[in-house]
Amino acid sequence: MANIVTDMEDGRDQLIRIVEDAEHIAAFTGAGISTESGIPDFRSKDSAWKRHPPIPFEEFMASETARMESWRRKFAMDDSFKDAAPNTGHYALARLVAGDRIHSIITQNIDGLHQASGVPREKIIELHGNGTYAKCLGCGVRHELAAVRNRFEASNRAPQCLCGGIVKTATIAFGQAMPNEEMRRAHAATLQCDLMLAIGSSLVVYPAAGFPVLAKENGAQLVIINREETALDAIADIVIRAPIGEVLAPFAGRDRLN
Ligand code: NAD
Numbered sequence: 001m002a003n004i005v006t007d008m009e010d011g012r013d014q015l016i017r018i019v020e021d022a023e024h025i026a027a028f029t030g031a032g033i034s035t036e037s038g039i040p041d042f043r044s045k046d047s048a049w050k051r052h053p054p055i056p057f058e059e060f061m062a063s064e065t066a067r068m069e070s071w072r073r074k075f076a077m078d079d080s081f082k083d084a085a086p087n088t089g090h091y092a093l094a095r096l097v098a099g100d101r102i103h104s105i106i107t108q109n110i111d112g113l114h115q116a117s118g119v120p121r122e123k124i125i126e127l128h129g130n131g132t133y134a135k136c137l138g139c140g141v142r143h144e145l146a147a148v149r150n151r152f153e154a155s156n157r158a159p160q161c162l163c164g165g166i167v168k169t170a171t172i173a174f175g176q177a178m179p180n181e182e183m184r185r186a187h188a189a190t191l192q193c194d195l196m197l198a199i200g201s202s203l204v205v206y207p208a209a210g211f212p213v214l215a216k217e218n219g220a221q222l223v224i225i226n227r228e229e230t231a232l233d234a235i236a237d238i239v240i241r242a243p244i245g246e247v248l249a250p251f252a253g254r255d256r257l258n
Contacts, residue, residue, distance in 0.1 A: 002224075002236040011225075011240035011247055018223060018238065019101060019251075022195035027093050028212055029107045029114070032200020032226060036087040036245045039111055043202050052077050057175035060168065067158035067166065074131070074169060075149055086117035089199065092248035094118045104189035108201060108208050110171045125186045127178065127208050129171035138165020145169075178207060190215045197223050200244050203230040 005011040019025065031041035040048045052073040059066045086094075094117040096102040105114050105124050110131035114124050134143040138161060148159045148167060159167040172178060190196065196215040203209045203224070209232065216222045216235050224236045225247050233239045240247050 002233050002239045004233070004239045004241060006241050008242055008246055011242055012250055014238055015223065015225075015240060015247065016250060018195060018221060019096070019197075022101075022193075022221070024193045025096070025102045025195045025197065026189045026193035026215070027096075027102050027105045027107075028196055028198045028201065028208075029093070029105060029109060030199070030201025030203075030205075031109060032202075033089045033093075033244055034084070034087075034109055034111050034113055035200070036089060036243070037081075037084040037111075037113060039081045039084050039113075041200070043204075048077065048080060054173060057173040060173060061166070064158045067168075068152075068156075070168075071148075071152050071158065075152075078131075078145070084111065084113065086113045088245035088252045089248045090114060090117035092251035093199075095253065096251055097123050102197075103192070104185070106186045106189060106208075106211055108205060110169075125182050125189065127172070127182055127186060129169070129179065131169050131171045133170050134159070134167050135170045136161035136163060136165040136167055139163040142170070143167050183207070186211055187214070190220075191218055193220050195221045195223065197225065198230075198232070198236075199225045199248075201226065201230065202228070203232040 035041050042049050055066055055070040060070050090113050097119050107126055108128050110128050112130055112132040134148050152159050161167055190211045193215055196212055198212045212222055212232055222236045224230055224239045225244055227243055
């Protein structure tokens with residue numbers, strides 16, 4: 001039975017102790033770590049994603065109309081959080097990485113804010129890709145979003161690569177295969193850790209949510225930091241049910257949010 005903590009001081013104290021005692025820590029992050037940066041998460045009530053839901057991969061591939069709609073939604077969402085910057089939660093994890101306490105951040109996020117907070121790229125495992133640039137699905141070449149947007153708005157056609165391939169954000173859409181190398185790295189990091197911190201995820205999206213489960217099965221301790229119940233609370237050692245920035249502030253060298 002998980003120890004559910006709702007008192008902030010108690011949660012912070014327990015977290016500091018468990019982090020001090022661990023040898024190999026992996027963080028597993030979800031959309032909730034970026035809400036304090038102004039990027040809405042997926043499942044919270046009134047989420048902007050409900051007005052601009054992502055188009056599933058099969059639909060995106062099936063028609064140019066779907067691809068154009070997908071780009072329209074992408075640019076509309078980007079406009080609404082174009083100034084997003086890392087927050088206390090991101091900086092806390094960056095300090096724990098810099099201090100050699102966290103060896104990997106496995107993230108479901110596509111916003112690039114772990115990189116922006118100073119975490120070296122090789123310490124970040126992006127299970128669902130990255131939405132800050134695009135890629136050709138044919139030849140794999142990278143396309144910058146500003147150029148894609150200019151071409152899209154000027155031509156009113158779904159962007160294509162010079163090779164004729166379909167251009168898509170470098171994210172993993174619903175229905176698209178998971179990236180092999182990231183899955184392999186996440187698996188290795190999970191098996192290596194003796195503590196996994198699952199932060200800001202409803203823990204319902206699989207296969208990603210399989211990593212906290214695997215960590216626990218492999219003997220690691222699992223701490224969940226999330227303001228609402230998650231699907232894995234029952235198997236966690238500690239559940240800290242509170243705002244992420246406030247819980248992690250001591251690790252960022254602060255005692256308050258932002
Ligand atoms: P989710 O929306 O399913 O869950 C987020 C959880 O974080 C919720 O349970 C919510 O209660 C909690 N939360 C939100 N803000 C919080 C805060 N300040 N403090 C504490 N808890 C907070 O997100 P998910 O589990 O990551 O799954 C959503 C999928 O959508 C992922 O696959 C991800 O790729 C994608 N997505 C990414 C982003 C991003 O990159 N920032 C944003 C939205 C969705």
